[in-house]
Amino acid sequence: MTLSAALSRQSNDASFPTLWDELHWRGLIHVSTNEDELRTLLQGDPITYYCGFDPTAPSLHLGNLVQLLLLRRLQLAGHKPLGLVGGSTGLIGDPKPTAERTLNERETVAEWVGYLGNQISKFLAFEGDNSARLVNNLDWTAPMSAIDFLREIGKHFRVGTMLKKDAVSARLNSEAGISYTEFSYQVLQGLDFLELYREYGCVLQTGGSDQWGNLTSGTDLIHKVEGVSAHAIGTPLITNSDGTKFGKSEGNAVWLDSSLTSPYAMYQFWLNTLDADVIARLKVFTFLTREEIDEYAAKVETEPFKREAQRRLAWDVTALVHGDAAADAVVAASAALFGNGDLFALDAETVRGATQELPSARVAAGDLVAGALVETGLCSSLSEARRAIAQGGVAVNNIAVSDEAATLDSATLAGGVSVLRRGKKTLAALVFSA
RNA sequence: GGUGGAUUACCCAAGCGGCCAAAGGGAUCUGACUGUAAAUCAGCUGGCUUCGCCUUCGGGGGUUCGAAUCCCUCAUCCACCA
Numbered sequence: 001m002t003l004s005a006a007l008s009r010q011s012n013d014a015s016f017p018t019l020w021d022e023l024h025w026r027g028l029i030h031v032s033t034n035e036d037e038l039r040t041l042l043q044g045d046p047i048t049y050y051c052g053f054d055p056t057a058p059s060l061h062l063g064n065l066v067q068l069l070l071l072r073r074l075q076l077a078g079h080k081p082l083g084l085v086g087g088s089t090g091l092i093g094d095p096k097p098t099a100e101r102t103l104n105e106r107e108t109v110a111e112w113v114g115y116l117g118n119q120i121s122k123f124l125a126f127e128g129d130n131s132a133r134l135v136n137n138l139d140w141t142a143p144m145s146a147i148d149f150l151r152e153i154g155k156h157f158r159v160g161t162m163l164k165k166d167a168v169s170a171r172l173n174s175e176a177g178i179s180y181t182e183f184s185y186q187v188l189q190g191l192d193f194l195e196l197y198r199e200y201g202c203v204l205q206t207g208g209s210d211q212w213g214n215l216t217s218g219t220d221l222i223h224k225v226e227g228v229s230a231h232a233i234g235t236p237l238i239t240n241s242d243g244t245k246f247g248k249s250e251g252n253a254v255w256l257d258s259s260l261t262s263p264y265a266m267y268q269f270w271l272n273t274l275d276a277d278v279i280a281r282l283k284v285f286t287f288l289t290r291e292e293i294d295e296y297a298a299k300v301e302t303e304p305f306k307r308e309a310q311r312r313l314a315w316d317v318t319a320l321v322h323g324d325a326a327a328d329a330v331v332a333a334s335a336a337l338f339g340n341g342d343l344f345a346l347d348a349e350t351v352r353g354a355t356q357e358l359p360s361a362r363v364a365a366g367d368l369v370a371g372a373l374v375e376t377g378l379c380s381s382l383s384e385a386r387r388a389i390a391q392g393g394v395a396v397n398n399i400a401v402s403d404e405a406a407t408l409d410s411a412t413l414a415g416g417v418s419v420l421r422r423g424k425k426t427l428a429a430l431v432f433s434a
Numbered sequence: 435g436g437u438g439g440a441u442u443a444c445c446c447a448a449g450c451g452g453c454c455a456a457a458g459g460g461a462u463c464u465g466a467c468u469g470u471a472a473a474u475c476a477g478c479u480g481g482c483u484u485c486g487c488c489u490u491c492g493g494g495g496g497u498u499c500g501a502a503u504c505c506c507u508c509a510u511c512c513a514c515c516a
Binding site: 177241242244250268271272273274275276304305306307310334337338381382383384386387388390391392393394404422423424425 | 461462463464465468469470471472473477478479480481482484510511
């Protein structure tokens with residue numbers, strides 16, 4: 001397997017005395033086991049470490065990308081990553097703070113395990129002395145009997161300790177309560193870490209800080225059973241400075257799978273990063289050096305309207321996830337669609353390239369504009385579409401539509417396509433059939 | 435096992451027989467300003483064949499001319515008692 005362009009460009013910043021210092025500077029460490037020991041451990045001989053991803057959806061999302069990039073940074077420092085997909089833990093479900101999860105079908109979970117494995121592989125190097133390895137926790141939990149599990153693993157867990165974990169106590173204090181199934185989740189994750197320690201000498205687990213209880217469940221178990229101090233790093237929850245949730249675009253998660261979130265949508269998501277957040281995002285989501293990021297920070301201060309930091313962030317992450325060519329294509333599309341120029345002046349090739357990136361629908365002259373809004377997914381119902389038009393937020397080829405009963409005319413852009421716009425930045429392509 | 439309380443739209447939360455498609459707040463969305471920002475201000479926010487009609491107030495059944503509001507029952511959660 002050869003490295004992708006994005007992967008081969010990556011490196012850690014040599015200006016930091018240690019990797020640990022760089023991780024701190026990037027804001028990737030929220031909690032951890034003993035800091036001094038970790039710093040030393042990471043500077044020493046290569047270690048094996050892991051991070052798990054549960055198949056709760058057919059794709060990973062931006063929150064998972066933080067973990068993938070942390071795995072990669074550690075790999076670049078010479079350590080050996082294990083990417084774990086939760087074939088078994090995905091069948092159980094870790095306790096969400098608010099409510100019990102609905103169990104997914106076994107077949108569905110198995111399918112998602114495959115998708116996630118493929119995605120994880122794109123972000124790690126599978127060559128060289130410290131090549132990555134994919135593991136599935138179903139491989140060691142499926143053969144284990146309930147009796148073995150309770151005798152060999154369960155005996156090491158005290159219920160008092162388990163009840164004190166935030167994830168569990170939050171649920172016990174909520175009206176939702178918690179099932180025995182989800183209560184057991186931390187034991188399964190602890191078992192994973194122990195298994196990976198025994199099989200691969202894995203001594204470090206990374207994860208989101210909301211997983212801290214599950215991470216320490218593993219370090220505690222290894223300490224009890226093997227008498228060894230294993231480590232854990234919890235990354236911070238990424239938050240937006242305006243209080244909204246990070247990683248949501250129009251209420252939906254931003255997925256790494258291009259069929260769920262298009263490269264264009266991915267690029268637009270990052271381009272719209274707040275000034276107040278963009279530097280922190282560059283630190284976490286790109287491999288730019290401290291020096292380069294400092295330069296962007298200065299530009300955000302002096303000429304924020306140019307949004308150079310946002311552009312760089314958007315290109316880098318889009319290229320990382322979807323490849324350089326896709327990133328270049330969506331930059332061109334964005335320039336065409338948001339440029340100040342007349343859309344009608346664009347040549348057919350440019351129009352085709354730009355509109356290809358957008359959600360689209362097949363229409364005919366005479367169709368209702370409101371209907372087209374629904375067809376393209378820009379509005380979820382005709383009522384909402386009419387409302388959008390009434391509010392003056394809809395335009396076809398940048399010509400405002402003011403009548404709720406307006407129909408599409410045949411004046412398309414070059415190439416027989418029209419651009420439907422809702423609000424300032426939600427676009428779709430209308431493909432006219434003869 | 436017993437008694438009492440709760441369950442309302444995306445979330446929180448009023449309503450307690452007609453004036454309820456359901457107050458208020460949050461969030462989303464749209465407009466103005468702008469940098470495809472943020473903050474701020476304003477407006478919208480169940481659906482549809484939209485001066486009207488249809489489906490919603492945990493599920494099901496009933497009383498009534500008429501129910502989110504009353505009764506029965508089931509489910510879930512909370513509290514106290516055993």
